[in-house]
Amino acid sequence: MIRALLFDVFGTLVDWRSGIAREARTILEPSGIAIDWSAFADAWRGEYQPSMEEVRAGRIPFSKLDVLHRRNLDRVLERFGLARVDAATRAELNLAWHRLDPWPDVVPGLHKLRERFRLAPCSNGNISLMADLARRNDFRWDAIVGAELARDYKPKPSVYLAAAAAFDCAPGEAMMVAAHSGDLAAAAAAGLRTAFIARPDEAGPGTGERKASVPVDVSANGLVELAQRLEAA
Amino acid sequence: MIRALLFDVFGTLVDWRSGIAREARTILEPSGIAIDWSAFADAWRGEYQPSMEEVRAGRIPFSKLDVLHRRNLDRVLERFGLARVDAATRAELNLAWHRLDPWPDVVPGLHKLRERFRLAPCSNGNISLMADLARRNDFRWDAIVGAELARDYKPKPSVYLAAAAAFDCAPGEAMMVAAHSGDLAAAAAAGLRTAFIARPDEAGPGTGERKASVPVDVSANGLVELAQRLEAA
Numbered sequence: 001m002i003r004a005l006l007f008d009v010f011g012t013l014v015d016w017r018s019g020i021a022r023e024a025r026t027i028l029e030p031s032g033i034a035i036d037w038s039a040f041a042d043a044w045r046g047e048y049q050p051s052m053e054e055v056r057a058g059r060i061p062f063s064k065l066d067v068l069h070r071r072n073l074d075r076v077l078e079r080f081g082l083a084r085v086d087a088a089t090r091a092e093l094n095l096a097w098h099r100l101d102p103w104p105d106v107v108p109g110l111h112k113l114r115e116r117f118r119l120a121p122c123s124n125g126n127i128s129l130m131a132d133l134a135r136r137n138d139f140r141w142d143a144i145v146g147a148e149l150a151r152d153y154k155p156k157p158s159v160y161l162a163a164a165a166a167f168d169c170a171p172g173e174a175m176m177v178a179a180h181s182g183d184l185a186a187a188a189a190a191g192l193r194t195a196f197i198a199r200p201d202e203a204g205p206g207t208g209e210r211k212a213s214v215p216v217d218v219s220a221n222g223l224v225e226l227a228q229r230l231e232a233a
Numbered sequence: 234m235i236r237a238l239l240f241d242v243f244g245t246l247v248d249w250r251s252g253i254a255r256e257a258r259t260i261l262e263p264s265g266i267a268i269d270w271s272a273f274a275d276a277w278r279g280e281y282q283p284s285m286e287e288v289r290a291g292r293i294p295f296s297k298l299d300v301l302h303r304r305n306l307d308r309v310l311e312r313f314g315l316a317r318v319d320a321a322t323r324a325e326l327n328l329a330w331h332r333l334d335p336w337p338d339v340v341p342g343l344h345k346l347r348e349r350f351r352l353a354p355c356s357n358g359n360i361s362l363m364a365d366l367a368r369r370n371d372f373r374w375d376a377i378v379g380a381e382l383a384r385d386y387k388p389k390p391s392v393y394l395a396a397a398a399a400f401d402c403a404p405g406e407a408m409m410v411a412a413h414s415g416d417l418a419a420a421a422a423a424g425l426r427t428a429f430i431a432r433p434d435e436a437g438p439g440t441g442e443r444k445a446s447v448p449v450d451v452s453a454n455g456l457v458e459l460a461q462r463l464e465a466a
Contacts, residue, residue: 134375140373
């Protein structure tokens with residue numbers, strides 16, 4: 001029996017690409033900066049996995065994602081010829097990740113799923129980032145679990161196991177919900193149930209996964225459909 | 234400027250004594266058990282600090298409060314001559330702490346405070362216990378911080394500091410709200426701001442603190458009054 005649903009957030013619940021492009025433009029364009037804002041979002045997101053790998057591999061101590069994002073931002077601004085952007089603007093821009101919009105099915109889907117399950121983000125994003133997204137978008141979480149609780153990054157098994165344990169769940173009583181097969185494969189290897197959510201346009205048309213490339217317990221096109229499938233199960 | 238309010242829970246927000254007495258009676262009385270239910274609640278609560286001290290002193294690894302409560306329950310049942318209570322009943326009874334009622338000012342007070350501040354429990358209770366109390370009583374938290382995040386127990390400074398850091402607050406940007414001077418003294422020593430809430434009848438008439446015995450930033454008779462005082466400040 002599944003008791004808790006644990007959600008990946010970036011890409012699965014919120015549209016990071018258009019949100020980061022919008023925020024970057026809003027913050028930088030008034031200074032006369034004109035770049036390809038979507039390419040900027042992609043470049044920043046491109047530094048995400050390598051920066052977490054430093055922590056996962058034990059080369060640097062655990063640092064929350066806001067800190068990694070900030071270091072990655074310096075690198076990306078340099079690459080876009082924007083080394084002149086000052087520290088205060090960089091700090092403000094770094095909070096762009098706290099101001100992303102959900103895909104349209106997310107709020108009604110979570111509302112429905114909340115009737116039967118404990119709900120929590122199990123993201124690599126830090127607690128304040130998850131709390132800000134929740135306030136902005138009216139996500140009603142039972143708790144915020146994930147990287148900052150486990151002090152390591154997905155797909156390390158400890159992150160999934162700490163998340164399930166926080167809800168007093170055996171791994172098989174918790175279900176990881178994500179748009180990324182790698183995340184789900186790691187959760188399944190740790191003993192969790194898995195639900196794949198198709199976000200085929202995650203980083204622009206046709207860039208996301210249409211189907212899971214690994215075995216999963218449930219697949220759905222969004223959270224409203226996930227609620228229906230779990231209801232039927 | 235205060236950005237986050239961190240709440241003690243047992244005694245400050247919820248009435249543990251009458252809740253534990255009620256739950257124990259509901260669960261045990263059908264088996265013909267007749268004891269002083271309030272005395273049973275007091276005895277169970279009496280084991281709380283000594284059991285956490287084992288963790289704080291490093292004599293046992295961090296164990297969440299549900300685990301400590303369960304061990305303490307065995308000891309207390311023995312003392313009340315109830316060694317015959319079976320394991321399934323003990324497990325059910327242990328969840329009594331997840332089913333406590335708030336003092337009457339708590340829900341309206343939190344609702345008002347939520348307009349201006351990030352809100353989180355900073356309790357020695359574990360995440361699932363806090364999540365169950367929140368569901369039951371409609372506490373809308375931004376996150377659940379406290380002992381399970383810090384993997385140690387209050388009044389250790391790391392618990393307060395991890396709670397503030399989770400909200401990206403310097404210690405002085407977070408305020409600990411509690412009905413116990415010891416909790417507030419430890420939070421202040423860690424650099425947090427402090428608010429004392431009077432719960433003079435916490436463990437029965439006249440048993441609680443009427444006034445803080447240490448310097449605090451604010452004192453109030455309940456959370457509605459706290460909201461008014463912080464509004465005025």
